[in-house]
Amino acid sequence: MSIKKQFLKSRPECKVTFKINEIPGVESVQTVKVVGDFNNWNIECDPMEQLKNGSFSQVMKLEAGRKVQFRYLVNNDIWLTDDEADEFADTGIGTSEKNSVLVL
Secondary structure (H helix, E strand, O other): OEEEEEEOOOOOEEEEEEEEOOOOOOOOOOOEEEEEHHHOOOOOOOOOEEOOOOOEEEEEEEEOOOEEEEEEEEOOOEEEOOOOOOEEEEOOOOOOOEEEEEEO
8 A cells, every 4th residue: 555645836735635545355456445534534535546466546635734544345245444654543433443643
């Protein structure tokens, strides 16, 4: 997994590129979605694009100057935390799982 941030000079936005190369323990990946507070945790959001090499990628423009929480949703069933996030936060659902946090 990787996250690339590019802050725009002309607007208070950050262009964030989310990328997943492989998902350990998942044999057949059909869809991967980036779900977070920036899209109201909507699991019906657009999936990441699958590239020719089998990896998944998505670019989003997010408001700069704030923190956003997110997780990846694989095959509408498996939630993953990105280890390359800036910070981590409790999911708030009583599990030991953590949300990824980006500082923008």
